[in-house]
Amino acid sequence: MTDTEPGAGMNKNSSVAPIPSANGTATAVAEPVAVRIRDLNFFFGQGDLRKQVLYDINLDLPYGQIVIMTGPSGSGKTTLLTLIGALRTVREGSLSVLDQEIVGLGRSQLVDVRRNIGFIFQAHNLFDSLTASKNVEMAIELTEDWQEKRERAVEMLTQLGLSDRVDYKPKSLSGGQKQRVAIARALVNQPPLLLADEPTAALDKKSGRDVVTLMQKLAKEEGRTILMVTHDNRILDVADRIITMVDGRLETDENLAQFVSSHDPKSLDRRMFVM
Amino acid sequence: MRSPLRTPLAWFNLTYERRRLLTAIAGVAFAVLLMFMFRGFENALYDSQVQLLKLLNGEVVIVNRIKTTMFVPEQFARQRLYQAQAFDGVEDAYALYTTTANWKNPETKQVRPLRVLAFNPAKPVLPLPGIMENRAALELPWTALVDEKSRAEVGPTEAGIESELAEQQITLVGTYSLGTDFASANGNLVMSDQNFLRYFSNLGPELDSRSLRTVDIGLLRLAPGTDVDRLVAALQRRLPNDVLVLSKDDFVQKELDYWRNNTNIGFVFSLLTTMSFVVGIILVYQILYTDVADHWAEYATLKAMGYTNLYLLWVVIQQALLLGVMGFVPGYLIALGLYQMTANATGLLMQMTLFRGINILLATIVMCLISGAIAVRRVQATDPAEVFG
Ligand SMILES: Nc1ncnc2c1ncn2[C@@H]1O[C@H](COP(=O)(O)OP(=O)(O)O)[C@@H](O)[C@H]1O
Ligand SMILES: [Mg+2]
Numbered sequence: 001m002t003d004t005e006p007g008a009g010m011n012k013n014s015s016v017a018p019i020p021s022a023n024g025t026a027t028a029v030a031e032p033v034a035v036r037i038r039d040l041n042f043f044f045g046q047g048d049l050r051k052q053v054l055y056d057i058n059l060d061l062p063y064g065q066i067v068i069m070t071g072p073s074g075s076g077k078t079t080l081l082t083l084i085g086a087l088r089t090v091r092e093g094s095l096s097v098l099d100q101e102i103v104g105l106g107r108s109q110l111v112d113v114r115r116n117i118g119f120i121f122q123a124h125n126l127f128d129s130l131t132a133s134k135n136v137e138m139a140i141e142l143t144e145d146w147q148e149k150r151e152r153a154v155e156m157l158t159q160l161g162l163s164d165r166v167d168y169k170p171k172s173l174s175g176g177q178k179q180r181v182a183i184a185r186a187l188v189n190q191p192p193l194l195l196a197d198e199p200t201a202a203l204d205k206k207s208g209r210d211v212v213t214l215m216q217k218l219a220k221e222e223g224r225t226i227l228m229v230t231h232d233n234r235i236l237d238v239a240d241r242i243i244t245m246v247d248g249r250l251e252t253d254e255n256l257a258q259f260v261s262s263h264d265p266k267s268l269d270r271r272m273f274v275m
Numbered sequence: 276m277r278s279p280l281r282t283p284l285a286w287f288n289l290t291y292e293r294r295r296l297l298t299a300i301a302g303v304a305f306a307v308l309l310m311f312m313f314r315g316f317e318n319a320l321y322d323s324q325v326q327l328l329k330l331l332n333g334e335v336v337i338v339n340r341i342k343t344t345m346f347v348p349e350q351f352a353r354q355r356l357y358q359a360q361a362f363d364g365v366e367d368a369y370a371l372y373t374t375t376a377n378w379k380n381p382e383t384k385q386v387r388p389l390r391v392l393a394f395n396p397a398k399p400v401l402p403l404p405g406i407m408e409n410r411a412a413l414e415l416p417w418t419a420l421v422d423e424k425s426r427a428e429v430g431p432t433e434a435g436i437e438s439e440l441a442e443q444q445i446t447l448v449g450t451y452s453l454g455t456d457f458a459s460a461n462g463n464l465v466m467s468d469q470n471f472l473r474y475f476s477n478l479g480p481e482l483d484s485r486s487l488r489t490v491d492i493g494l495l496r497l498a499p500g501t502d503v504d505r506l507v508a509a510l511q512r513r514l515p516n517d518v519l520v521l522s523k524d525d526f527v528q529k530e531l532d533y534w535r536n537n538t539n540i541g542f543v544f545s546l547l548t549t550m551s552f553v554v555g556i557i558l559v560y561q562i563l564y565t566d567v568a569d570h571w572a573e574y575a576t577l578k579a580m581g582y583t584n585l586y587l588l589w590v591v592i593q594q595a596l597l598l599g600v601m602g603f604v605p606g607y608l609i610a611l612g613l614y615q616m617t618a619n620a621t622g623l624l625m626q627m628t629l630f631r632g633i634n635i636l637l638a639t640i641v642m643c644l645i646s647g648a649i650a651v652r653r654v655q656a657t658d659p660a661e662v663f664g
Contacts, residue, residue, distance in 0.1 A: 078663045087579060087660040108583070115581030121662050125576040127284070129291030134282050141281055142581050185580075197663045 032099055034193050034225035035061040035084055040093030042079060053079050055248045057093070063192065064223040066216060066238055068230055071245035077229045078197055080245065084227065085195050086113040098192055115142055118186030118224075120196035120215075124178040126170045132157055132181045133166040139185045156184040160214055176207025183211065187218055194219065196228040200235060212238055236260075285593035288566060299562040303602020304609070306555030306642065310548050310635050311610035311627075317544035318631065319623040323456035324534055325527045326624055327392075327463070330453070332399050333369060333494030334503050335359075335510070336526040340519045342491075344533040345458040348374070350489035351518045359493070359510055359520075364501035369400045370490040372471050375460060380430035381438040387428045389440075390459040391419075393471030400494065405451025406465055412448035413467045423450040424622045425462025440464070441474050455622035462622065493518075552642055559598055559646035563591060567653045572662055579659035587654045595647030599639045606639075607632060 042054035053076045061067055069077050082088045083095060089110075090103045098116055105113065126135045136153035145152070157166050160180040170178050179199060186194060196215070200208030212228075216238040219226050228239075236242060242259040244252040254262065290296055324345070328336075337359060339349040356368040372393040377386045394400035396413040406413075409420055419440070421432045430438075436447040455462055466474075468487055475485040497503065503522045510520040521529065535541050567574065574587055614625040 082660040082663050085579065085660075085663075087658075087663070111581055111583055114579060119576070119579045119662075121572075121576065123572060123662075125572045125662060127288065127570070127573050129287040130282065130284070134287070137282055138284070138577065139580055146280065 031062070033060045033062045033096075034065075034098060035059065035227070036094075036096040037084075038094040040083070040090060040095055042076075042083060042088075042090065042092070044079075053248050054083075057250055059243070059250060059253075061193075061225055061227060063225055064220075065240045066219055066226045066228070067241045067243060068228050068236060068239040069243050069245060070229070070231060071251070075245040076248040077245050081195050081197055081227065081229060084193075085117055085119060086110040115189070116191050116193065118189070118191040118194040120179075120183055120186045120194065120199045122198045122201045124170070124182040124202075126178060126181055126185075128170050131167045131169055132162060132173065132177075132184075135170075135181055136185045136188050139188050143189055152188060153184070156188040157181065159218065160184050161210075174207070176203050176211060179203055179207070179211050180214065183215060187215075187224075190222060190224075192224060194224055194226045194228075196226065196230075198229055198231065200230065200232050205234065208232060209234060283593075285590045285597060288570065288590075289594050289597055295562075295565075299559075299598055300602050300605065302558040302562065303555065303598050303639070303643070304604075304606035306551055306558060307603050307606025307635065307639050308609050308613070309551035309554070310638060311606065312613060313544050313547040313551060314631065314635065315610070315614055315617070315625050315627070316623075317541060317548070319617075319625045320457070320540055320544070321531055321534060322624040322626055323454060324458070325530050326454055326456065327401075327459075328523070328527050328530060330401060330403065331371065331492070331494055331523070332402050332496065334497045334501075334523055335365075335495035335507055336521050336523050337493035337495070337510075337514075337518050338491070338521075338526075340517055342519070344530060344537075345456075348491075350491050351493070353488050353490050355514055355518050356490060356493045356495075358514060359495055362506065362510060364498050364506050365495050366498050367398070367496040369394060369398050369494040369496070370468070370487070371400055371492040371494065372468060372485065372487070373491040374471075374475055374485060376441040376464075376474065378429060378461070378464070379439040380428060381436055382430045385428065387426075388460040389425070389429065389462055389464050391440075391464045391466060391471065391474075393466050393468050396467045401465065403451045403453065405449055409449035409451075413465070413470070415446075415448065416470060416473060417444055418446050418448045418470060419464045419466040420449045420451055421447050422453045422455075422463045422465075422622075424452055424454040426455060426622055427620075429462050441478075443474055445474075454618075454624050456624075552638060555639070555642040556646050556649075559595060559643050560649050562598065563595060563646055563650035564653060566594065567591065567650055567657075571653075571657050574654055575657045575659045575662040578657065579662060584655055587657075588651045591651045591654055592644065592647045595643040595650075596640065599643035603636055603639045607635070 037057050037059040040054060040057040041052060043050050043052050045051050057080065071077055083090055084097060086097060086102050093103070094101065095103050097113055100113060102110065102113055130138070133150065133153045136156055137149045140149040140152055154166050157163065160183060162177060162180055162184070165173060165177060170181070173181065200211060203211060212235040215226065236259070237256060239256055242254055242256060243250055337351065337355060339351040341347065342349045353370060356370060359365055360368045374391050375388050376391050378389040379386050392401065396410040399407065406420060412418060413420065421429065423432050425432060432447065432450050434447055434449045438445055451465065453463055471485065472487060478484045497506065507520050507522050514520065577587065611627055614627055617623060618625040
């Protein structure tokens with residue numbers, strides 16, 4: 001693991017209290033973090049149908065850290081991801097993304113926040129009508145870089161091993177290749193924060209592994225923060241830190257070693273992480 | 276390949292599925308064609324009704340006061356024309372006699388009504404090429420010129436054809452080109468006033484025989500520089516009240532107004548045009564909606580990435596406009612062909628003018644914009660948070 005500038009605080013994080021108590025907050029305020037969540041509650045619906053989905057979330061994601069979030073289905077992982085991604089409005093608590101408090105921001109300000117975040121979804125969501133390169137260029141165009149968009153798109157796709165596929169449309173790409181194009185699209189603007197929701201769910205073992213390894217490599221080289229929701233045990237080893245969500249609450253917050261030892265070591269073969 | 280411009284997403288999305296694109300274009304083209312045809316018929320109705328009037332030679336028209344439209348077969352005393360001729364500024368006065376008579380198709384022997392236009396061939400009353408050339412032949416007894424744009428029921432229209440008009444022998448001595456309208460039945464026959472007398476002065480006792488003492492339409496040629504409106508006012512004031520004096524422009528307008536206000540035909544065609552427009556809106560909406568619905572996850576992803584609603588609205592509107600233009604071209608070309616066919620088959624004046632073409636193009640664009648505006652609401656409602664799931 002290379003120690004890059006933005007990742008300077010990384011080593012500390014595993015010792016930081018997973019869920020800071022009220023007095024613990026003071027220690028965290030000092031250093032800049034990619035995501036800082038304080039006392040966040042979230043509800044779906046209104047009136048009688050109002051249902052609380054997230055309870056009292058406190059979480060810091062330092063720059064440069066790769067964090068995997070697991071937990072049973074329906075526990076609120078996706079909801080938390082969409083909140084961090086400025087895709088839903090938070091009403092209770094504090095949520096700071098890339099050093100900007102986003103609670104209370106208007107619609108267009110949220111759009112600006114989103115431009116600094118890379119999103120990777122379970123489905124690739126590429127336009128069938130556009131080539132791999134054009135799909136990636138759509139992201140570059142957000143930065144108004146018209147002159148070099150093609151070069152940058154090709155370069156990004158090359159980094160993801162798709163140099164011979166830049167002018168293919170999604171129909172002629174395999175599932176893993178499509179997801180890699182989607183990752184290229186998410187990474188090409190070098191967003192400091194990457195949010196991924198089960199990015200390997202639709203892929204077979206090998207391509208899922210490849211995709212995650214690439215994400216890890218690129219993130220580490222550039223010091224990006226990654227928050228990835230996954231149920232895929234085989235890719236846990238890329239994580240610096242694993243958090244578990246249960247019934248809308250952050251249940252555990254551990255580094256890889258702690259996680260492995262506390263999660264039924266018999267069923268989870270350590271050797272698979274060694275490669 | 277460098278492409279320094281914004282990726283034309285609308286174009287790529289629209290053209291990606293060829294079959295769907297062709298269906299979409301066909302749909303728009305069909306709506307365009309319907310609008311062109313109904314508009315064309317409506318315009319032909321109006322254009323045809325006044326084409327003869329517009330060609331008549333004279334700046335001022337005199338008709339019987341109760342002749343509210345060309346359909347009304349009322350004449351006025353020829354005396355009035357002589358009186359009008361005495362006015363300052365009036366250079367010449369022409370009498371036009373019209374009637375409807377039965378014509379026997381020389382081939383099928385079927386009898387069809389034709390409108391007869393008669394005047395003194397020495398005067399340029401209806402100065403069309405075919406008529407001016409054949410003035411000498413018209414002076415011969417029992418002759419007439421026939422409109423080559425007459426309905427097919429009239430039969431062959433070459434010079435030399437012999438047949439019967441009002442159950443009397445007639446020889447066609449030439450043709451001219453005019454076209455039919457709703458008052459002219461199957462076509463127009465032009466003859467001299469003397470022949471008019473020969474055919475229609477001694478009709479049976481139950482029919483109104485005609486003479487040259489009563490005129491259907493009087494035309495006044497004015498000296499250059501004459502104030503038409505003042506002369507018309509003076510004539511109307513000083514001539515007996517049994518005639519109506521109008522400038523030719525007003526006369527044409529009056530005829531158009533009659534058709535606009537007193538028939539449902541204009542309304543029916545306007546309604547049909549509007550319905551085609553609405554059908555077009557629904558078709559285009561359907562196409563755009565399907566596109567947005569099929570790609571909602573991609574559009575939502577764009578929103579998540581930081582594209583604004585405005586950008587996505589623009590993509591949908593662009594697709595609407597592209598569809599409009601791509602559908603307009605074939606619709607226009609097919610309409611041109613059908614106009615020609617309709618004109619040939621019916622003699623109606625199906626005219627495609629630049630103004631009318633642009634008119635329908637604008638209607639098509641508005642049609643697509645309305646569809647786009649409705650479809651766009653689906654994009655706006657797309658919640659990027661829903662892509663995660
Ligand atoms: N748009 C929504 N409206 C109402 N309830 C929702 C919505 N999305 C998710 N939920 C509910 O919120 C809870 C958490 O969902 P989610 O965040 O998707 O969980 P996870 O991603 O961990 O499976 C679930 O009970 C789910 O039914
Ligand atoms: Mg989920």
